[in-house]
Amino acid sequence: MTLALECGDLKGAQRHLDRLRPVTAKMTGGSEDVRAAVLDVLLRFARGEDTDVRAALARLREIDSKSDLAWALTFIAAIELQRGDAGAARRDAEDAIAAADVVGRGSEAALARAILASLSSPQDARQIIAPSLEPETRVNLSERARKRVLEFTREESHG
Amino acid sequence: MANLVVEQTFENPLTSDELTAMAKRVDPCLEAHGAKWVRSYISSDRKRVVCKFEAPDAEKVRESYRSAGVTFDRVWTADIFSRENPTASY
Numbered sequence: 001m002t003l004a005l006e007c008g009d010l011k012g013a014q015r016h017l018d019r020l021r022p023v024t025a026k027m028t029g030g031s032e033d034v035r036a037a038v039l040d041v042l043l044r045f046a047r048g049e050d051t052d053v054r055a056a057l058a059r060l061r062e063i064d065s066k067s068d069l070a071w072a073l074t075f076i077a078a079i080e081l082q083r084g085d086a087g088a089a090r091r092d093a094e095d096a097i098a099a100a101d102v103v104g105r106g107s108e109a110a111l112a113r114a115i116l117a118s119l120s121s122p123q124d125a126r127q128i129i130a131p132s133l134e135p136e137t138r139v140n141l142s143e144r145a146r147k148r149v150l151e152f153t154r155e156e157s158h159g
Numbered sequence: 160m161a162n163l164v165v166e167q168t169f170e171n172p173l174t175s176d177e178l179t180a181m182a183k184r185v186d187p188c189l190e191a192h193g194a195k196w197v198r199s200y201i202s203s204d205r206k207r208v209v210c211k212f213e214a215p216d217a218e219k220v221r222e223s224y225r226s227a228g229v230t231f232d233r234v235w236t237a238d239i240f241s242r243e244n245p246t247a248s249y
Contacts, residue, residue: 064216
């Protein structure tokens with residue numbers, strides 16, 4: 001489902017969610033139901049519906065799932081950036097990096113850094129994305145994160 | 160690293176062999192997820208277990224238990240409270 005959301009396939013994400021929710025509702029003690037509920041909120045947010053993403057993020061903080069938190073914050077920040085809300089995008093991208101760094105999620109950190117870099121001057125941007133371009137980090141990035149970082153470096157070199 | 164607590168309950172009393180087998184299944188998963196077992200307490204009737212871990216976050220411990228196929232009731236992140244210094248940050 002996260003892949004569908006990342007690709008902007010909102011109908012596909014809804015189909016996955018419809019199958020996921022009945023299963024997670026039966027699971028107790030773990031984090032599955034909260035994580036599915038958060039994905040539901042993020043899907044609505046992506047659709048432009050009025051939904052409380054802050055409450056959803058608070059639930060992820062409550063269950064202490066920093067990988068999910070980093071992914072959700074990066075997803076939200078990217079949408080906020082598209083919608084022209086630079087302040088919110090910056091805040092959420094910074095929080096995403098902090099969460100991603102704790103659990104070693106280099107790809108989420110790289111995507112969040114790319115968002116921050118796009119909101120910064122070229123000189124600051126180079127410093128912001130530099131940690132994701134370190135060879136030992138770069139080699140472990142997802143294809144999506146690697147492309148985003150490399151796209152950004154190309155943008156910078158032409159900027 | 161955060162302090163994590165795992166709670167488990169069992170319908171039947173656990174034998175020492177079952178406890179050891181469970182630990183052997185979970186240990187490599189913990190290591191793979193960057194988590195470390197600290198200590199465990201088992202109730203006198205051997206139907207309840209509470210374990211303390213150190214890990215980057217609670218989900219790493221949940222993932223370890225799921226990967227090992229070991230059930231749990233809940234996993235939560237804990238602060239350590241000390242009577243000597245109750246406002247200290249740990």
